[in-house]
Amino acid sequence: MDFILSCLPQGLSKLIYEHNPQKIEEIRIRANRPTILKLGTVEIVLKYIVTNSEIIGIIQNICNNSIYAYQGQICGGYITLPGGNRVGIGGNVVIKDGAISNISYIYSLNFRVSHQIKGASDGVIGYILDTVNNTVFNTLIVSPPGAGKTTIIRDIAKKISNGIDEINFKGIDVAIIDERGEIAALSKGIAYNDVGIRTDILDNVPKSIGIRMAIRALAPKVIIADEIGNEEDVKIINYAVCSGVNCVFTAHGSCMEDLMKNMEIRKIIELQLFKRIIFLNEKEKGKVKSVVRI
Numbered sequence: 062m063d064f065i066l067s068c069l070p071q072g073l074s075k076l077i078y079e080h081n082p083q084k085i086e087e088i089r090i091r092a093n094r095p096t097i098l099k100l101g102t103v104e105i106v107l108k109y110i111v112t113n114s115e116i117i118g119i120i121q122n123i124c125n126n127s128i129y130a131y132q133g134q135i136c137g138g139y140i141t142l143p144g145g146n147r148v149g150i151g152g153n154v155v156i157k158d159g160a161i162s163n164i165s166y167i168y169s170l171n172f173r174v175s176h177q178i179k180g181a182s183d184g185v186i187g188y189i190l191d192t193v194n195n196t197v198f199n200t201l202i203v204s205p206p207g208a209g210k211t212t213i214i215r216d217i218a219k220k221i222s223n224g225i226d227e228i229n230f231k232g233i234d235v236a237i238i239d240e241r242g243e244i245a246a247l248s249k250g251i252a253y254n255d256v257g258i259r260t261d262i263l264d265n266v267p268k269s270i271g272i273r274m275a276i277r278a279l280a281p282k283v284i285i286a287d288e289i290g291n292e293e294d295v296k297i298i299n300y301a302v303c304s305g306v307n308c309v310f311t312a313h314g315s316c317m318e319d320l321m322k323n324m325e326i327r328k329i330i331e332l333q334l335f336k337r338i339i340f341l342n343e344k345e346k347g348k349v350k351s352v353v354r355i
Contacts, residue, residue, distance in 0.1 A: 064143045065172050068122035073109045080105055087207070088172040091151075092116055101346070116167055123148065136161045141265075144253055145175035145246030173207075175243060177254050181209065182216035184347050186225075189217070189309060189337055195231050197221060197283055199302060199334060202311045203320060204341035210311040211287055213347065215244050215254055217309055218285050222257020235260040236281035238271035244287060269293035276304050285309045295328050302334050315343060317353065330355075 062082050066074040069088075073096060077088065080098055087099035092113045098105040111119075123140055124131045134140045139149045151169035155162050189200040197217075204210055224232030239245050239262055246253035247264040256262070261279045263271040268286050275281055284301055289310045301308055314320045317338070321327045329335065333355050342348040 062144075062146075062174060065146060065148075065174065068119050070109075070111065070115050070118070073107070073111065076107050076109050085174055086176070087174065089169070090116065090119070090172075091169040092167075102344070116170060119170060120150075120167060132163070135164055138164070139241070141242040142172075143246075143248060145243045147173045147175075147241060147243055149173065175246060175254070176212060177215060178212055178347075180216065181212045181347055182214075182220060184349050185213055185339060185341075186217060186220055188339055188349065188352050190221075190225075190228075190230060191307075192228060192230060196233060197307050197309060198336040199307055200309045200337040200339060201289075201320075201326075201329075201335045202309070202339045202341065203314045204311075205315050205343050206313060208341050208343045209346040210341065211243050213341075214285050214287065214309060214311060215256060218244070218260055219255055219257040221283060222259040232257070232259050233282040234280065235283045235285060236275035236279050237262045238266065238268050238275065238284060238286040239264045240266065240268055240271070240287065244285070267293070269297045272297045272301050276301060276306055281306060283307045283309065287311050288313065289329075290323055290326055292325050295325050298329055298334055299332065314340075316340065 066077060084100050085098050089097040090111050093110060096107045096109050096111060120128060131140055135150060139147050141147050149171040150164050150167055152164045152167035154164055189197045191198050202210055202213060218235050218237055222232055222235045224230055235257060237244050237256060237260060239247060242264055245256045245262045247262050252262060263275055272284055275284055284306055289312050298308060312320065312326055320330065336355050338353040340350045342350040
């Protein structure tokens with residue numbers, strides 16, 4: 062959070078400090094509009110209005126005055142920040158040869174603040190543990206954006222990696238494929254989030270590549286990754302399951318009907334690769350709305 066505040070205009074940082082910054086989950090900045098803070102279900106509208114030139118200054122601060130070095134991330138619509146935080150970018154999307162080449166005339170920034178919450182997965186973990194075989198069921202955790210999926214799988218990784226003494230669950234080897242650097246917050250070989258003592262991390266790599274690397278080189282019992290949904294995900298999940306590795310992934314949606322609209326996720330469900338599909342309650346973080354057992 063300190064890094065985020067250091068990138069913002071001084072007047073805005075001072076205002077944010079007045080609203081318990083440690084509990085802030087999102088800072089939404091839009092050009093010539095009031096800045097909005099989100100703390101769970103609470104919104105705080107600040108009187109501070111950020112100008113277009115200030116937005117450019119914020120981006121320059123984030124990129125250490127080397128925007129070109131972050132061009133690849135910008136084309137993906139976000140920049141990963143220290144500590145597993147992320148800023149989403151809105152503006153004029155430039156298409157060249159059928160691919161995004163830039164986002165120019167940046168209009169909005171959405172800072173999503175990463176929080177490690179002890180026990181975040183307490184309401185979920187019981188559904189995914191296979192205590193007979195001391196592993197986990199292949200599980201898909203589903204909710205709309207902002208409902209705490211990443212926080213939950215971070216805590217799941219820690220629990221199954223360390224082991225759970227209360228139920229005699231022995232710690233097992235975990236590999237996190239951290240495509241956007243949000244789960245473990247790995248920086249220069251140091252994981253700033255606690256993801257367990259038996260956890261390996263592959264950071265800043267597409268899931269389709271990272272999962273294959275992990276299976277071949279790290280020999281995990283469980284693979285954890287965030288936000289599946291494209292064609293390559295179907296192939297690599299099938300590869301992982303056929304390799305005898307159990308998986309815990311997340312996806313966007315609020316019900317089974319939403320999932321089935323995504324043709325790639327639909328293929329995974331129809332192949333019965335997941336034994337548990339857990340839908341989170343979007344109104345109460347960490348709470349389970351329903352569970353489908355396959």
